Structures are given as structure tokens and as C-alpha cells.
Amino acid sequence: MANSLNIIFAGTPDFAAKHLAALYASEHNVVAVYTQPDRPAGRGKKLMPSAVKTLALENNSPVFQPASLKNAEAQEELKALNADIMIVVAYGLILPKAVLETPKLGCLNVHGSLLPKWRGAAPIQRAIWAGDKFTGISIMQMDEGLDTGAVLLEKSMAITGAATSASLYDDLAELGPEALIETLDNLENLTPSVQNDEEATYAHKLSKEEARIDWTLSAHQLARNVRAFNPWPVVWFAYGDESIKVWQVEVLESFEELPAGTIVNVDKNGIEVATGEHNLLLTLIQIPGKKAQAVSDIINGKPDMFVVGHRIA
Structure with a gap:
């Protein structure tokens, strides 16, 4: 050497x-x-x-x-x-x-x-x-x-x-x-x-505002955002008065003729949401004051928290 x-x-x-x-x-x-x-x-x-x-x-x-x-x-x-x-x-x-x-x-x-x-x-x-x-x-x-x-x-x-x-x-x-x-x-x-x-x-530097989900983007882009912004600033969306963080998602090949951000389905597999292209399945999320949890665990305790047809901001 x-x-x-x-x-x-x-x-x-x-x-x-x-x-x-x-x-x-x-x-x-x-x-x-x-x-x-x-x-x-x-x-x-x-x-x-x-x-x-x-x-x-x-x-x-x-x-x-x-x-x-x-x-x-x-x-x-x-x-x-x-x-x-x-x-x-x-x-x-x-x-x-x-x-x-x-x-x-x-x-x-x-x-x-x-x-x-x-x-x-x-x-x-x-x-x-x-x-x-x-x-x-x-x-x-x-x-x-x-x-x-x-x-x-x-x-x-x-x-x-x-x-x-x-x-x-x-x-x-x-x-x-x-x-x-x-x-x-x-x-x-x-x-x-x-x-x-x-x-x-x-x-360019990341920001918390950039990490807010824009549901008009494609499901593939949003999935990349979830991975790119982990561990900071973490992708999030507003639901009522709460900011909910998203840690894991899956891209679904299904596509609904619904406004972007509309909840399509909620079950033990996750929360299915319409995006600009294809649907996105939220599988691991974090509500304020709690650790990140599987959606199946959250809906077991709060089955009416996420309502099909509701549009997420």
C-alpha cells in the first residue's frame, strides 16, 4: 500500500x-x-x-x-x-x-x-x-x-x-x-x-410538509415516499384533527373511479385508499400518542375509526 x-x-x-x-x-x-x-x-x-x-x-x-x-x-x-x-x-x-x-x-x-x-x-x-x-x-x-x-x-x-x-x-x-x-x-x-x-x-432537503401525503400522486410514488421518508420526517396524513403517520404500505393493482384520498375498504389487511393511479394499502400506521401498529390491531380496538367512503385530507 x-x-x-x-x-x-x-x-x-x-x-x-x-x-x-x-x-x-x-x-x-x-x-x-x-x-x-x-x-x-x-x-x-x-x-x-x-x-x-x-x-x-x-x-x-x-x-x-x-x-x-x-x-x-x-x-x-x-x-x-x-x-x-x-x-x-x-x-x-x-x-x-x-x-x-x-x-x-x-x-x-x-x-x-x-x-x-x-x-x-x-x-x-x-x-x-x-x-x-x-x-x-x-x-x-x-x-x-x-x-x-x-x-x-x-x-x-x-x-x-x-x-x-x-x-x-x-x-x-x-x-x-x-x-x-x-x-x-x-x-x-x-x-x-x-x-x-x-x-x-x-x-434537496426533506421537510415535514413534503411528507404529507398528496393522494393525487400515484400509489407507486407514495410507496416510495413512505420508504424514503423513514425514519424522518415520516409520511403522514390528516384525519379529522389528528395527524397519522404511515410506516408501511403496499401498492394494489386495483384502481377505483373515486376521488383521490377516498377510503375504499378497511379490513384486517389494512386501509385501502384511492390515489391518482392504483390503490394504496396502509398496513402499519401510528396514531398520536401511540407506537406504530398494524392496522388490524387498531381496528380491533376502534372498528369505526376509519370509514369506507370517507375522504382523507
Whole structure:
């Protein structure tokens, strides 16, 4: 393999921590770890360290948590580390040009899509939302653009019909560290591939409002939404004064000449609802104050809760 590299690692959530763990297990040397400042969490709003900080402290790595890397003091602090390369995985802070140019070999980013497809904040979710058959990991040289740098290495994987954002996240959290270590071990032999901007798509952030069911969409699209927005923000619909979350559905080949959102049938199999194309069977839902439950369990306790012919907002 290539010579051992002195690495600055920058990341925050568990996805990033998986990559940091791989670096610790490699022949490379992590000289410092950057992560977001501790955030309040839980009912008591106690300040909690990120997954990356926790792992870094367990491995006795120096930890830096600047609120920004745009000021001269933070940049000089990073420069003093004299690193060969900086690895960025879901860090959450913008790296200004001065930082990008500080490490001898620049900065690399691990991105959860096959670039230039799904640049941006939510590549894992958008791949499912769009019905993509494949996704993967891109190891990219960072520049001042949004995921626009040249790609050094890509690894792809199929997206199964049952994949949710949560399960795909876990799969990519296994694939990503493999791709990262392979890149670092072969850095001298890899040829950067410039992205074709004309083929780029953007993975815009998700919102709770986007997760509200639009029954005029096709059942297939709504089913993809359910999987893409799991575990956040979770697909939901309004029923009376309540917001009901939807965790699992099935697409039915049946199609009713009824207004979209009309409840077609309710039985132990679920709640069948007319959509813009085909019917959607809701099988696992969550009513306020309760855990997610099979529809069969809910209607056993409240048989009149969902009424055939009622139109859901």
C-alpha cells in the first residue's frame, strides 16, 4: 500500500463515525478530529457529544469543535496540524477555500450517491424517492462547489424494493469506509474523473410538509415516499384533527373511479385508499400518542375509526 498518511478527519453523525473507525483500524494516522459543537438532546436538553467526538475521545485523538472554519484563528489552528490530507464525512460545516488548500493532498469527501447524481443534502433519501435502482458511494476531491469535485473512486450497490432510508443508510455506512480506505491506500494510482455538470441532479432537503401525503400522486410514488421518508420526517396524513403517520404500505393493482384520498375498504389487511393511479394499502400506521401498529390491531380496538367512503385530507 501507499505510505501511511497523517489525516485530519471531519464528521459528526454515526455515519461519519463508521468511517473514522475504519481509519483507526487502518495503517493511516488520525492526527486530529473535527466535529460539530455539542448539541442539547433528550428531555433534559443536556449537551451531548456527537458520535464522532465520542469515538475520537475513546481513541485519544485531539478534538476540535469550532463553530466556523471561516475565521483566521481556526484556519491557523488547522494549518498547524500539518496534515497530509483531510477527510470530510457529513461534517455539517462549509470548508472555505483556505481550508481546502491547507492539507498537502487537499480534502476528500465521502458522498452517499453516484455523482454527479444527487449532489446535496439528502442523497440517500432522494435515490429511493426517485425510484433509482442503484446508488453507491463516491470519494470526491473537494472544491468550492456543492459536491462538484472530481471523483477518485465509486462503489455501487442495488436498491432493493424494500429499502428504506434507514436501511440504505446502514448499507452505505458499511460500503463507505471500504471505499475510503481503498482510496487512501491507492491514492497515488487513482486518476480523478471530472463530473459532467449536465448530468447533475440535486438532493434537496426533506421537510415535514413534503411528507404529507398528496393522494393525487400515484400509489407507486407514495410507496416510495413512505420508504424514503423513514425514519424522518415520516409520511403522514390528516384525519379529522389528528395527524397519522404511515410506516408501511403496499401498492394494489386495483384502481377505483373515486376521488383521490377516498377510503375504499378497511379490513384486517389494512386501509385501502384511492390515489391518482392504483390503490394504496396502509398496513402499519401510528396514531398520536401511540407506537406504530398494524392496522388490524387498531381496528380491533376502534372498528369505526376509519370509514369506507370517507375522504382523507
